[in-house]
Amino acid sequence: MYTQRTIVFSTNCRKAKNARSKRFLTNRDPKVFENPKTSIFVRGSTTSQVILDTLKDLYSLSKPNAINFTKKNQIHPFDDETGIEFFARKNDSSLFAVGMHSKKRPHNLILGRTFNHQVLDMVEMGVERCTTIKEINSRVCAAGTKPLMVFNGEAFAQNEQMIRLKNILLDFFRGESADKVSLKGLECVITVTAGPTGINGEPGLIFLRTYTTSLKKSGVRQPRIELEEMGPALDLRIRRVRYPTDEMWKQATKVPKELHQPKVKNVSRDGLGDKYGRVHLGKQGIDKIQTSKVKALRKRLDNKPSKKQRTDGAES
Structure with missing residues (x-):
């Protein structure tokens, strides 16, 4: 359990003394x-x-937008958050990975x-x-490459803990935003594959695998793509999850007014x-629509019988 803290949302109130600090x-x-x-990756x-x-392999996948700390730190985020918040403030980071080992929670x-x-x-x-x-x-992809993320398993859409993990992993390896990506750049x-769930519905093993792509000739315009395992290959199991408060999550996911589409x-x-559009039409006067002038469909202006009706009446 953790104690409830007062959350303060504030912008930077410090005043710049020179042009360099102002840019910072x-x-x-x-x-x-x-x-x-x-x-940031903290030991x-x-x-x-x-x-x-x-930590070393995850850091290599996150470069160049990553900072690796090689020294040991007395830090326990689930018990005391001040340490990781200090590193986040000092390095202006919004993602962190902490690795530790103990008898109660190994690796x-x-x-x-x-x-x-x-x-x-x-x-x-x-x-x-x-x-x-x-x-x-094996062959290693270049640093800063934007990866293609694939999540396999129904648990990533049904289990709350797995949904949270998927969201965090997407943020970790998202990289820079791009409207278009070249095929050669992938x-x-x-x-990330979710294993079978436990008896009580608890998440099972999570298999994280990393591959590099090779473009081969296929005889058509689109090349044939082969995957070669690069590493790291991790087998993970969820232990604890910390969820954000409703107020903090609302502030974190707020969309600026400039990005709101009219x-x-x-x-x-x-x-x-x-894109789908709906068209609203008024009442249609079908009886007033102009049609082709066929004698059989033309209305008579008077009540006089037609020539055919007069002929049939005379014969009878």
């Missing part, structure tokens, strides 16, 4: 289009070789996010198996982005 403070001010998120007071390898990995330099949410996992990039010894693929009446989009 301006870069940290809220923006309509935010800078790429920076992640705990006691760590294992498995945790060190995991412990914590992934989390901060908002306004305060802990927003975090997930604690145990690393049950780690195969490093060095052990696999060198890295990260797959609402257009009778226009909507489906889940695939297809």
Whole structure:
């Protein structure tokens, strides 16, 4: 359990003394289009070789928007958040990964996010198996490559803990925002697969795998894509999850007014982005529509019988 804290949402109130400090403070001010998120990787007071390898490989996937701390730190985010908030404020980072090892929680990995330099949410996992990039010894993608994320399993849409983990992983490896990505630029693929759930509906093992892509000739315009395992290959199990408060989550997900699209009446989009429009028509006077002048459909102006009716009457 953790004690409830008073959350303060404030902007930078410090005044710049020169042009250099003004540029520094301006870069940290809220923006309509935010800078790429920076992640920090922190070692705990006691760590294992498995945790060190995991932090090292995750850091290599997050570069260049990542900072790696090599010294040990007396830090326990679930018990005391002040330490990680100090690092987040000092390095202007919104993502953090903390690795530690103890008898109660062996090979412990914590992934989390901060908002306004305060802990927003975090997930604690145990690393049950780690195969490093060095052990696999295959081709490695370039640093700063925007990866393709693939999530397999119904748990990522049904289980609340898995939904939270998916959201955090997407933030960790998202990189810079891009409207278009070249096919040749998709060198890295990260797959996260949810294993079978437990008896009580608890999440099972989570398999995180990383691949590099190779473009092969296919005889058509689109090349054939082959995946080669790059590493790291992690088997994770969720232990604890910290959820944000409603007030803090509302502030963190608030969309600026400049990004709000003006609402257009009778226009909507489906889940695939297809645009649909609704047209409203008035009452249609079908009896007044001009049709072709066929004698059989023409109305007589008087009540006189037609020539055919007169002929039939005479014969009878």
